[in-house]
Amino acid sequence: MSSQLIGFICVAGMLGMIALRMPIALGMAIAGFIGFGWIVAFDPAISILESGAFETISNYDFSPIPMFIFMGVLASKARMSAELFHGAKTLFGAWRGGMALAAVTSCGIFSAISGSSLATAASMSKVALPEMKKNGYADSLATGTLAAGGTLGIMIPPSIALLLYGLLTEQSVGDMFIAGIIPGFMGLLLYMAAIAITVKIFPHLATPGEATTLRQKLSGLKGLIPFGGIFALIIGGIYGGIFTPTEAASVGAFGALIIALYRGMNWKDFVDAVAETLVVSTMIFFMVIGAEIFSVFLSVSQVSNSLVNTVTALELSPFMILLCILALYIVLGMVMDSIAMLLLTVPIVYPLAMAAGFDPIWFGIVTVITVELGLITPPIGMNVFVINSVAKDVRITSIFKGVIPFVLSDIVRLALIIGFPVLALGLL
Template sequence: MDPLLLGSVVGLITILILFSGISVAMGLLLVSAVFLVIFDGMRSLELMPEIFFGKLDSFALLSIPMFIIMGASIASTRAGADLYEALERWLTRVPGGLVVSNLGACALFSAMSGSSPATCAAIGKMGIPEMRKRGYPEEIATGSIAAGGTLGILIPPSITMIVYGIATETSIGRLFLAGVIPGLLLVSLFMAWSIYATWRSGERSAAQVSYSWSDRVEILPRVLPFIAIIVGVLYAMYGGVATPSETAAVGALLCLLVAMVIYRLLSPRSLWAVLRDSTKESVMILFIIAAAGVFSYMLSSLFITQSIAAWIGDLEVNRWVLMAAINFFLIVAGFFLPPVAVILMAAPILLPVIVSAGFDPIWFAVVLTINMEIGLISPPVGLNLYVINGIAPDISLKKILVGSLPFVLCMLVAILLLCLFPGLATWLPDLVMGPAY
């Protein structure tokens, strides 16, 4: 069978299998096993365990559970509420200050936790009722939290960036640095839209709350230690002090200690819950990584990957038309699949295509991640929308979606700006670590 036709069949069957409700990892393993047996015979199954476990034989993978423990220890405390309250006290006099403080809290908390749903839950439980009480439109209140929660997969340390780095054998340190300026750009776009939308709506705060300087300073000791840990983790990584995995391990230990000392997270049951939840999430991600490795081997063994890359390379189209098509594919894939699954399935196929077209793989990682952010606040599987609906069940899902759409446009603007000015993603990594090529 022609490899391109076979690739279409594999893609269609994979989509149908994943839509059946089966887990992503099991679906990829099932599809891989069936096509390997059909085209290479039963002996090909002997290689599957070796490929599966070989994909996990990487020191860099140790950073994933460590960063997840960092996030879980932060998410299990009142750090999100304190972060929200601290920013609200400092920004209360800024026009649209409450929604701006919510977005700032989302950006910082998502960077610390690395979890989009956890960010929505932690900041949304405090922010949404307060914004509604002060007269902010419900669409802005819910949409800003839903969009703000997506920032954790872009702002370092980011689990999705680690997964992309492992899948494409790209420097994780460069990927983290590449997400800094685009992450700040997205936060700025979100804040600008929120301030404009609040002003346009004509709503005014129902009750202006005034805070003294002592009130503003009083809460900082509960927030600054976590922020200091994040800054320390990034300094250790880029200062040549430790590898990403070693840095993540130290960061996880420090976050646990801060949670225990400041927030009195001392009971064995609470500590067990942090480790249990971290283990579950880590195993899920590692299982998908290993299964995606088998899936990639199957595609390569049947010459599907090579044929698709060659076919796209032979197309006589402008490279920006090609990039537009890739972005459309990523957005649609993000509507239905979690970011980790999309990255592991698509990155090995797309990487040779974008490199042959003259695009920087570090820059592409940022563009891909923003596309995945769009999927987190878009139906039918937009997880953040359902988390927000759970926090405020009296607000319809339709109204939450309407409130999120302007932030989707902000993400599309960010992608456009990255296309016009790729240095937004590549300048900082090149400055800190030197040119990649």
């Protein structure tokens, strides 16, 4: 039996294990171990199990992950999300849909600290959703705004998804962060435009807010300063060559800790933040270890090369290859967490993208945007179910109805970045 056939059998077996609800990390590790042992030998396969785990955990390049997670958890524990929302709310004053604009703006800023879509959606919905409902917002607009706003966490740097893509493909993490700035803020601006257009066409979905004076607006900006300061410190340090991504993560986490302590975070909250960081980091590292073992298996099975040769023989245009890859991500995004999806698929699709002649940084940005889109795409958008777990009284169909304008705006953003790669590469 050829190594390629063994490879496809093991990939199919891995997908079957995941479909039967086996943890994705374990599914990748088992498929990689069995496949490598089948093709080479099981003694070397056992050595890979040992060395793969050790090399991943001891790899200095992966150390920003717990730091960025700790930074986001501190922001949540210190209840920064509440001050952020109330600060943003004053900026939009008496605008119709002003609270929705404040909510999506808060999600965008908070995501620059948390780096996680699910964490952003969960934290901001607990603060913004009760106020939006109390002020007469339709359930669909309120929940849809928060579900979509949470997805900004995957793109606006520092982003764990961009970090992992850079490490998996051996691209500069700093370049990935810089390339994500314009697409990330494009997403925020297009979401705001989607809200403005929606409430213009359907004014019954939202009520005007309370008028605020210039002094109140300036006072509200104070709540945004800590977030802007940490973001500027991280991105400015990386862009200016002052920090490596690892150093920037440590500086950002320290800055978030100082702010949290200043805002009265107690010892129990600190211990809880450390414990939550350890749990989430362990989960991600477990998936990275599984992906490393799976990647070694893919290299010996030549599955990726076989796919490249097959696609080359079909003589598909680069654009068609890109559409097929993006369609795969949208489908997977409906049922799978973004980090797991990237770890599972990037070792397979990245060689296809490189064979098609795409820029690796640009392809990473396009990939992450598509993953982001899958998080709110019916019928099983992950962020939609996160919001539904908070708003248990809102029907899931209402949330999906509410995300439609944001799905359309994401498609517009994706089309613009595909059509004009300079939007992702212009700052490099």
